[in-house]
Amino acid sequence: MTPLMEADDLAVDYQAPGRRVRALDGVDLTVARGETVGIVGESGSGKSTLGSAIGRLLSQNAQLSHGALTIDGESLFDLSAVQMRRVRREKLGFVFQDPIGSLDPTKRVGAQLRLALRGRGASLDVTGQLERVRLADPRRIARAYPHQLSGGMAQRVAIAMAMATEPELLVADEPTAALDSQVRDDVSTMIFALAAEAGTSILWLSHDLAAVGRRCGRVAVMYGGRVVEDGPASEVLARPAHPYTHALANSAPASAAPGERLQPVPGRPPVLTGPSPGCAFADRCGFAIERCRSERPRPVRIKAQSVLCHRAEELAGSAALAVHGVGSAVATTPPVPLGGDRS
Ligand SMILES: Nc1ncnc2c1ncn2[C@@H]1O[C@H](COP(=O)(O)OP(=O)(O)OP(=O)(O)O)[C@@H](O)[C@H]1O
Numbered sequence: 001m002t003p004l005m006e007a008d009d010l011a012v013d014y015q016a017p018g019r020r021v022r023a024l025d026g027v028d029l030t031v032a033r034g035e036t037v038g039i040v041g042e043s044g045s046g047k048s049t050l051g052s053a054i055g056r057l058l059s060q061n062a063q064l065s066h067g068a069l070t071i072d073g074e075s076l077f078d079l080s081a082v083q084m085r086r087v088r089r090e091k092l093g094f095v096f097q098d099p100i101g102s103l104d105p106t107k108r109v110g111a112q113l114r115l116a117l118r119g120r121g122a123s124l125d126v127t128g129q130l131e132r133v134r135l136a137d138p139r140r141i142a143r144a145y146p147h148q149l150s151g152g153m154a155q156r157v158a159i160a161m162a163m164a165t166e167p168e169l170l171v172a173d174e175p176t177a178a179l180d181s182q183v184r185d186d187v188s189t190m191i192f193a194l195a196a197e198a199g200t201s202i203l204w205l206s207h208d209l210a211a212v213g214r215r216c217g218r219v220a221v222m223y224g225g226r227v228v229e230d231g232p233a234s235e236v237l238a239r240p241a242h243p244y245t246h247a248l249a250n251s252a253p254a255s256a257a258p259g260e261r262l263q264p265v266p267g268r269p270p271v272l273t274g275p276s277p278g279c280a281f282a283d284r285c286g287f288a289i290e291r292c293r294s295e296r297p298r299p300v301r302i303k304a305q306s307v308l309c310h311r312a313e314e315l316a317g318s319a320a321l322a323v324h325g326v327g328s329a330v331a332t333t334p335p336v337p338l339g340g341d342r343s
Contacts, residue, residue, distance in 0.1 A: 002073045003030040004201055005054065005169055010067035011225075011275070012049055012058065022272035023049040025225035025280070026067065028299070031169065036192070036202045038212030038233060040248065041222035044269050047205040050222070051173045054203070055092055056084050071169065093162035093200070095191070097174040099155035103146040109157050110142030116161045133160045134190060152183035159191055166198035173205045188215060209252040213237045221245045224270050224280025231305030238323060241302040242309050244281045246321040279309065287311050287320070 012024040024046045031037050039047050052058045053069055056076055069076045071091055076084065096102050104112050110126045117124055130138035133156040146154055155175060162170060172191060176184040192215055195202050206212050212219055212233060219233040221244065229242040240246040247265040267284035270276070275296075279285070282292040289311070297308040302316045315321055 001032075003070075004033045004035075004072060005029075005031040005203070006068075006070045007050065007053075008068045008070075010050075010053065010069055011065035012046075012053055013063050013065050014049075014059070015061045015063065020273055022065070022274055022276075023062070023225055024053070024067075025272055025276055026296075027222075027225065027227055029220055029227050029230065031201050031203060033168070034199055034201055035218060036195070036204065036216040038216035038219045039203060039205045039222055040207065040209055040212055040219060042207075042248070042265065042269050044271065045222040046225040047222055048173055049225075051094075051171045051203065051205050054169070054171050055088055055094055057094070089165070091168045093165070093167035093170040095155070095158055095162050095170065095172045095175040097177050099151055099158045099175075099178065100146050100149070102158050103154060105146050107145075108142065109144050109146065109149070113142070113157065113161060113164075117164050129160045129164050130157070132163075132194065133157070134186075135160075151179050152187060155179060155187055156190070159187070159194070163191075163194045163198065163200070167200055169201045169203060170195055171203045171205070174207070177207070209237060209249060221248065224272060224276055226276075226280070226308060228281065228308045229305055231303075235304050239303075239317075240321055240323060241305045241307045241312050241316055243285045243287050243311075243315070243321065246323060247284075249323045287315060 007027045007029045010024050010027040011022065014021045014023055027046070027050060039050065041047055049058065049062070054071070064077050071087055074087060076087065079087065103109070113126050113129060114124060117129070126142050127138045130141055135141050135153060135156050141149070141153065141157070149157065170191070175191065176187050179187060188211065192202065202216070204212060204216055216233050218231065219236045220227045221229040221236065221242065223244045229236055229240065229245045236245060237249055240249055251265050265284065270280050272280065278293040278295050279288070279297050282288040285292065291310050295310070297310050299306045299308055300312045302312050
């Protein structure tokens with residue numbers, strides 16, 4: 001069956017002053033209908049570029065270098081602007097980190113919600129849409145301007161807009177990172193519940209491994225603009241098969257026992273100016289051999305995981321990649337199931 005979303009060897013560059021930055025260096029990833037996929041990785045690994053590419057919402061200085069991105073079999077970079085707007089309207093929803101910045105500051109919430117819903121086949125019942133995202137006193141909220149809302153309220157409005165048409169895929173780029181910790185969990189729970197009701201797949205871009213492990217069925221780990229490990233969240237986070245996932249999982253806050261110091265991933269992530277000749281993690285990897293620096297790894301299957309590492313088979317199951325903590329947090333909480341396949 002055609003996957004809902006497929007990135008095939010997707011490479012995207014940014015032209016920055018005086019240099020070119022390769023943000024995506026051959027991403028391979030699929031999202032099936034009804035799946036919840038978390039994308040994790042350090043800053044600069046390419047998560048937001050991938051999320052924006054899915055809506056063809058990349059900044060003007062971005063350029064597709066090669067590869068393809070399809071939604072429901074339609075190749076996004078081959079569509080006209082009109083066709084792309086249709087795909088966005090009918091199939092995609094987006095929620096970003098900065099909720100107030102994603103709303104129009106000059107328009108009342110109700111007016112912009114109505115504008116966003118018009119022509120999208122969604123209910124124009126603005127109050128009802130605000131109630132769905134559990135906003136108390138929706139009439140008052142509809143009359144408010146974005147600056148009169150708290151971050152949590154504004155994010156709920158943005159979620160109402162994104163979910164009103166029951167999109168097939170919701171791309172959520174760190175949607176709770178700017179919120180207070182007590183609101184964060186409520187907002188995440190609500191997004192996953194609304195998606196489950198609507199049968200919407202989720203691509204959840206996040207730094208928070210533990211939250212991804214609790215909420216997503218699958219996790220894709222990005223490094224240097226590639227997906228270096230992909231598989232069931234409980235497996236990837238508890239029994240990583242890529243040295244980078246291992247380092248990341250051990251640096252995640254949930255992996256530290258009380259009083260224990262986190263072990264940051266040693267070194268700094270790369271800023272690529274072109275295709276990486278080998279594994280982009282080689283300079284920071286304790287297991288790297290010469291081949292890692294000169295030959296790009298191809299995907300290897302390790303149990304349910306797909307891994308980009310020359311030494312994955314050798315390292316599989318060894319104590320060298322044991323994770324403390326974050327994996328057990330994941331294993332005890334099954335991900336929220338989605339509402340089923342709409343095809
Ligand atoms: N508009 C831009 N112009 C130039 N370079 C950019 C631009 N946007 C992103 N980059 C660069 O592209 C690379 C990937 O960035 P991206 O924002 O996609 O990563 P990320 O994993 O989402 O990071 P974060 O978690 O910090 O949001 C980085 O090296 C970043 O500096």
